[in-house]
Amino acid sequence: MVYLLIGLAGALGAMLRYMVGITLWTDSIFPFATLTVNLLGSFLLAWLTTALFKRISISPMLASAIGTGFVGSFTTFSTLSVETVEMMTNGHAILAILYVAISIIGGMFMSRIGFKVSREGEGI
Template identity: 40%
Template sequence: MKEWMAVGLAGMAGAVSRTAISQMVGYPGGFPYGTLLVNLLGAFLLCALIAAAPLRQQWKAAVHTGFLGSFTTFSALSAELSRMIADEQWGTAFIYVLLSVGGGLLSGLAGQRFGKGRVKP
């Protein structure tokens, strides 16, 4: 299978997964918990996979770029932050940035540690 086709098919699966999770979680209290969840989960999974499983280029492109690239969403985070700022929800916007960036970093570090623990020397 061509690499671009693998990325496209995996990307479709990632986008559908993100949409399903976001719809299940919703926006309780007007806060974008669904977007936050998929971004933190995506950071964890990407770092865990990089640390644990050296993949062939085609699979790496499909999983990392295709699935996880479409599963996580910087554009939704930006749109939600823009809405919060336009609505002058400064505290909520600050918490969202802190949880998204700080939480993403911590999730990535946790994923890396988890992934390294899966590699047998």
């Protein structure tokens, strides 16, 4: 059953990821859409795992479906990798390095914010 839930949540996350990709910054050489979903996903996963899942009664299967399925398919390391290589290949090395740096440092920063927000709300 957990595999079905992860698959369904993954399908929803992938569809949302696709919608973001086709609606945000489609004419730019810089992959803003991927950066946006990866930073948002970093925040969301940290917040969900430390706040929401601990405060409400949620089954481990549903938590896996949301965390692994939805957030896991919404964010995308493989796209980050391909877009970075494409930028390097097309002579945009500085943008590629900037993209990787913002993705990694920004992802850790957004995760930290997610943890911080979740802990501040513990008294709620």
